[in-house]
Amino acid sequence: MAVIRERYGRGTKTGQQRLHNSQWGVTPAMSNQPPFFRIISPGVLLVFAMLWTAVLMPAVTAAPVNLLVNGDLETADAKHGDRPAGFSPGRIGKHFAEMTWATPGYKSNRALAILTKDSSGLGYWQTVVTVEPETNYTISLFYKTRHPGAAARSGEPFYKARPGGPNLELGMVPDDPADAGRSRPWSDIGIALHPVGGLFLPLATRWSRFQHSFTTRPGQKRLVIKLRLHDYAQEVWFDRLSMVEGRSPLPGLPVDPLWGRSDTTPPTVFRPSPAPNSRAIGKTRIGVRFADSGAGIDVATARIVLDGADVTGRARITAEGLTLPPTEPLAPGTHRVKVTVADLARNPGNTLAWQFGVGKTLSNRLVAGQDSTRLNGELFFPIGIYAYSCHPADGRFREDHLRQAADAGFNIVFNTIETRQGLDRELSAGIMGTVNITAGLKHCTGPAAAAEALFRKGQGRLADHPSVVAFWADDPENVENSLATPVSETALAKIRNASLALKT
Structure with missing residues (x-):
């Protein structure tokens, strides 16, 4: 019943308290009920309430719990009044990076801000969250960057830099500090989660939403979240941070005035199975994974070709990947696979082609010519x-x-x-x-x-x-x-x- 209290709030808790009181002989609440209820035993009423709750429960959707303390950034730290509770600033290297608890935020009073003045500046705001190992989570936030043109028109200096920008980096806090990776010019995180170096957020000069789903590592108990400005001489603001358990559907990409198109990044096909050139059994399961950081995978475009034959109709396809269950055993020898997919913005991804052997291990043959390079004939x-x-x-x-x-x-x-x-x-x-x-x-x-x-x-x-x-x-x-x-x-x-x- 504890779960019911969390899902239904105070009203259900009060109702349960009444049932609890009546069960133990506390009857004032019962005296005000109609005669029908007075002649029914408290135990029967309890069973009735449980059945009624079970009927209603599927119709009620519990709001996901934000695991980030002070994700709205409105509460000040008890010891440091210039920063929000639960967050600490930091920088990598000796170059200029200024971190402030700025105002206003996105439909709020406060936001996290980072300012750099050259392409070597790297500053961040950091928080640590308790997590479960090998569990899916989704982080979302709002952010915006200062537009160089706007800075120039306002008379503020604009410092040129190489491409870069706002960056979300996730990592693991090792139990033993000796297990942590060494600090680099681009990261001081202990053990990085995918991708190494963090995720660069799309350019957005207006407040825009960003979302990313990930999986924690085996044995991971704490997650490091770094909101960074990296290799980019500008200013960025972050606000309305949230982290919930589970994978959430990707929102639409923010459309910025500086973009010519919305989503121009193709999806990726990766992690072939069986491994290239490896020795497999006849009834082996073939699979790949998909990933897309934009509009999302268009599962209708996925294709798999095995030994020159299109076998897409037999495949199980989701936004996360493709698997081809075995039907008849594959003949001994060499087998070749090609997998392709596009995203919902019609960007075609890479063609993942590889070979594996049934009953034998294969080797590579690379032929580099003037017009093309071929690996195992492809x-x-x-x-x-x-x-x-x-x-x-x-x-x-x-x-x-x-x-x-x-x-x-x-x-x-x-x-x-x-x-x-x-x-x-x-x-x-x-x-x-x-x-x-x-x-x-x-x-x-x-x-x-x-x-x-x-x-x-x-x-x-x-x-x-x-x-x-x-x-x-x-x-x-x-x-x-x-x-x-x-x-x-x-x-x-x-x-x-x-x-x-x-x-x-």
Whole structure:
């Protein structure tokens, strides 16, 4: 009955209190009832009330509870009168960033404001919320930015900067501070939630609403919310913050006078399953995930092609993704999949194409020509990332960074020194690896020496791994020294020998 009290408010609570009193012999309230009610026992009345409540309950929708304390920003902090309760300001780096508790807000008295004066300024307001692990939540807020033209007309100085803007960054507070990531020029958050670096909000010079749904990490108990102004020499205001449990439908995008169109950002198709080149069973389930930060996924546009045949009619499609349940077992051998989708603004997303094997593990074949690049026979546009936190064998590796890089559309990792176990992790994340042969270049004094140095002793011995797509060398011109001198003939000869060994 506690839930009923929360859902129905004071009136139901009073009614329940009367039932409680009558059940224990407190009868003044009963004396005022019609004779019909006086002859019915309190127990029968209690059952009747419970049944009546059960009938009415589906018709009543409880308002979602805002988990943010002081989300309207109207209450002052008890110790610091210049900031709202529950929020604290901060900045990254030494460049100018001014955080104020400004007035007025959006249909309110107060708002959070951040001002920067150059492209290196990064300031934020932060709050921490108690959450449940592996649970969906939705954050919404109102915000606006100062328009450069308006500042110029008013005589205020306008400081030019590279693109950036208001930014929402979410993170996890680790139980052990030693588990926290190191501060970067763009973030001081402990453990980042997707996406790394936060979400940049669309340009909005009038008060506009922004909403984002996310899932907490395993074991997460506290959520860090940072409202930031990043790489943008302007001013931003935030107000009316809310966080509720569950995923809420995305509102329409704010239409700003500076926009030529409303939603121009395409959706993304990511996280292929089974993993590319992996070994699968015959009755395997094929799937991908969808994401869109604008008008939303148009599920009617989703298409899946398996081995050249359109099998969309068999697929289960939602705004979150697509799955193709197994019917008949797939034949042993290679199987190829293509998935596409568009959003409700008619923006086509990427074509996610990959292959997997039934009964065997596959390998990549990359052919780069003058007109196009093909991977396993399909047109391919490589998008690589070089980041230590995405190299599994590196001590700075972060599993969540690798996953987020793959989800963001990167399809290649430029590894430093890697292992088979590390390449396995890249394969499971749906991203391919390149093998770094730099260390073996200095030993490529001839064709035979190159084969020995690169493939039998060097990183080239991992070439048969299903995630490996190519080889690369880090500054090969420095094979003999890194001085600013012309590349010697012997260095060029070693590079040629390595190139010949890689082609054979």
